[in-house]
Amino acid sequence: MDWRTLPSLTSLRAFAAAAEFQNLTRAAEALNVTHSAVSQQIRGLEQQLGTRLITRTRHGISLTSQGEFLSAGLLEAFAEMASVTERVTSAESVRPLVVSATPMFSSAFLMPRLSTFIDEFPNIELRIDSTIQAVDLKPGGIDMAVRYGTGRWPGLVSQMLLPGCLTVVASRELIGNRVLTSTAELLDFTLLQEQASVEFDLWLEKVGIPTDADRRVVRVPGNMLLDGIRRGDGIGATVPAFVSDELKSGQLVALFDDPIPQIGYYLVTLPGPVRPAANLFMQWLSKSITEYEKSLSRWTPSHLL
Structure with missing residues (x-):
């Protein structure tokens, strides 16, 4: 033709x-x-x-x-x-809304708030694909993804949701009154790391602890990482927003942080218009993030006390 x-x-x-x-x-x-x-x-x-x-x-x-x-x-x-x-x-209109999100974000942010989305939009069938992998976004498949990084993914549109550098945290029960003054002291503890994630490895290398250093590492799914840190199974790195209440109460202590501009959680979509259900979820998520940020408490890494 x-x-x-x-x-x-x-x-x-x-x-x-x-x-x-x-x-x-x-x-x-x-x-x-x-x-x-x-x-x-x-x-x-x-x-x-x-x-x-x-x-x-x-x-x-x-x-x-x-x-x-x-x-x-x-x-x-x-x-x-x-x-x-x-x-x-x-x-x-009847196809389920599919959102891919990291296990950490899914367990720490989405799951505690999903009931409000369901109450507001009961006719939207929502499916959460919790994975650390950067899944492909295709028309008729996964509608959007929440990824942790710098926001630069070729061929995709990204919108910053939650700024957050990695912060190394530990339970007060694990470290007691000890104040860590050097990142080398982290090797005294078991390091809890998210499976298939290299962010903490890169952070450790950046502060002078190579991957081949003599260290005890336990890799766990992202949705189990925070529970392990809270129990005192080891220390780990997370976005401080996810443990704001524990940092405020003193249950957890921030040991070291690493402010990196523009790093955090991003909402990622394909270029062009999105279907109505996806647009409603994006609006709800943005509103929830705004409310969440207003409630965040202040914290100070222990090495700065």
């Missing part, structure tokens, strides 16, 4: 509507345009095709033989287009 030779869709719609109603005024109302706009589109179509399509009468219009032939094909084609787009829209 040579798309370049086809008349514009606007002119074809104008003529098809006029043919259906046999009246330019009614066609204009159906298309939500002016009478003159419809008339102009039809004249342009006639000029492009090189033939008359309509004749004007006292009560409206009548179709020429060529107009009858063209209108029959167009009305059938537009009816099929309407049916197809309606089926697509219907399928998208």
Whole structure:
């Protein structure tokens, strides 16, 4: 098909509507345009095709033989287009909303708040894909993802949700009254790290502790990491916002932090428009993040006390 030779869709719609109603005024109302706009589109179509399509009468219009032939094909084609787009829209409206998120974000932020989203939008079926992997976003598949990083993922649109550098924390029960003054002292403890995540490894290397150093490491799923830190199974790194209450109460102590501009949790989507259910979730998530940030408490790493 040579798309370049086809008349514009606007002119074809104008003529098809006029043919259906046999009246330019009614066609204009159906298309939500002016009478003159419809008339102009039809004249342009006639000029492009090189033939008359309509004749004007006292009560409206009548179709020429060529107009009858063209209108029959167009009305059938537009009816099929309407049916197809309606089926697509219907399928998208009932398809579950799929959100990929890291285990840490899922357990520390999403799960405690999902009931408010469900109460507000009971007709949206939500599916959380909790994984540390950066899953591919494809139309008809995963709608959006929450990722931790710098926000730079080629071919995707990212929006900062929750700024947060990694902060090494430990339970007060584990370290007692000890004040760590050097990152080398971290090797005195078991290091809890999130499975398949390299952020803490990179942090340790940055502060001078290489990956081949003599250290005790236990790798656990992200949704279990915070529980292990709270119990005193070891020390670990997390975004301080997720343990704000524990830091405020003194149950946990911030040992070392690493402020890196623009690092944190990002909402990642494909370029272009998103379907209504996804847009509602994005608005809810943004609102929840704003409320969450307002409630965050202040904390001071123990090496700064």
